[in-house]
Amino acid sequence: MLKDKKITIIGAGKMGETLASRFLSTGTLSRDQLFITAKHESRVAYFDEKFGIKGSTDNAAAVKNADIILLCVKPQIAPKVIELIRESINQDQLVISIMAGYTLEQLQKALVLPLPVIRAMPNTPSEIGAGMTVLASGNQTNGDHIAFAKALFDTVGETTVLDEKYFDAVTGLSASGPAFIYMVIEALAEGGVKCGLPRDVSTTLVTQACLGAARMVAETGQHPAILKDHVTTPAGCTIDGLLKLEEGGLRVTMIKAVDEAARRAKELGGE
Numbered sequence: 001m002l003k004d005k006k007i008t009i010i011g012a013g014k015m016g017e018t019l020a021s022r023f024l025s026t027g028t029l030s031r032d033q034l035f036i037t038a039k040h041e042s043r044v045a046y047f048d049e050k051f052g053i054k055g056s057t058d059n060a061a062a063v064k065n066a067d068i069i070l071l072c073v074k075p076q077i078a079p080k081v082i083e084l085i086r087e088s089i090n091q092d093q094l095v096i097s098i099m100a101g102y103t104l105e106q107l108q109k110a111l112v113l114p115l116p117v118i119r120a121m122p123n124t125p126s127e128i129g130a131g132m133t134v135l136a137s138g139n140q141t142n143g144d145h146i147a148f149a150k151a152l153f154d155t156v157g158e159t160t161v162l163d164e165k166y167f168d169a170v171t172g173l174s175a176s177g178p179a180f181i182y183m184v185i186e187a188l189a190e191g192g193v194k195c196g197l198p199r200d201v202s203t204t205l206v207t208q209a210c211l212g213a214a215r216m217v218a219e220t221g222q223h224p225a226i227l228k229d230h231v232t233t234p235a236g237c238t239i240d241g242l243l244k245l246e247e248g249g250l251r252v253t254m255i256k257a258v259d260e261a262a263r264r265a266k267e268l269g270g271e
């Protein structure tokens, strides 16, 4: 489906690199189908050296021959960057934005011409094909546009389509979420170290516990509370650990973390 499609990544930072490297490593796209832009020449040179992907600091020129334009700059500079490229884009092209908080309406207004636009919210585990991407499409898109976006993001993990009204929540949970989990993994590993485990062993054990627990939720379909109960032997040790988590307000803290990240995501679009 993506054969012969040319894709320009505008703003090849952390996420742009994550996506580009996975598109290449899965054979979804060849390096000749990709083009990137960056603020600095050094970043353009880095992409050429590491991936053989050509690029430029000239955003307007970079979008001209693209079939799909993937906007990966920060939402705070979206108006400036879109102003630079909008006159070089036409209705045969598809614009996909991964910017947090920047709505389809804002994107459509900034582009001025009624162009097909899609919002995508991926996350960093995309690097290893374990990502989650949520898609929402604007009113100028057709089935082909959505199929292109899905084909592209299917290569970096799971993909689902949702109403755009959920996007700030999706951002706070699915896009920011890996950072929250890394902190949990780091903290639990410290717990193992506190109990005398070598750090590498501790990190391996907690990583496998997280992978196993996540797979149990995904594959058994059971509620996490039921699965937690199965671990918790009456008068055993787990309940003592759970008591400490409750005392520390783990659940309240986690809920507030997602809520706060979602609030900030919404704010980002207006800066």
Ligand SMILES: NC(=O)C1=CN([C@@H]2O[C@H](COP(=O)(O)OP(=O)(O)OC[C@H]3O[C@@H](n4cnc5c(N)ncnc54)[C@H](O)[C@@H]3O)[C@@H](O)[C@H]2O)C=CC1
Binding pocket: 010, 011, 012, 013, 014, 015, 016, 037, 038, 039, 040, 043, 059, 072, 073, 074, 075, 077, 081, 098, 099, 100, 121, 122, 123, 124, 175
């Ligand atoms: N990092 C993440 O986990 C996720 C990030 N996003 C979104 O992806 C976007 C990028 O985020 P990151 O990659 O984390 O940030 P980043 O700061 O690593 O990447 C942004 C890139 O844009 C470049 N840039 C700045 N001005 C430019 C210009 N005028 N022309 C071309 N390039 C320019 C910067 O040099 C930088 O390399 C943001 O909109 C963010 O909301 C979405 C989902 C997950």
Ligand SMILES: O=C(O)[C@@H]1CCC=N1
Binding pocket: 100, 171, 175, 176
């Ligand atoms: O922290 C951020 O703003 C970006 C968007 C979601 C994940 N990372």
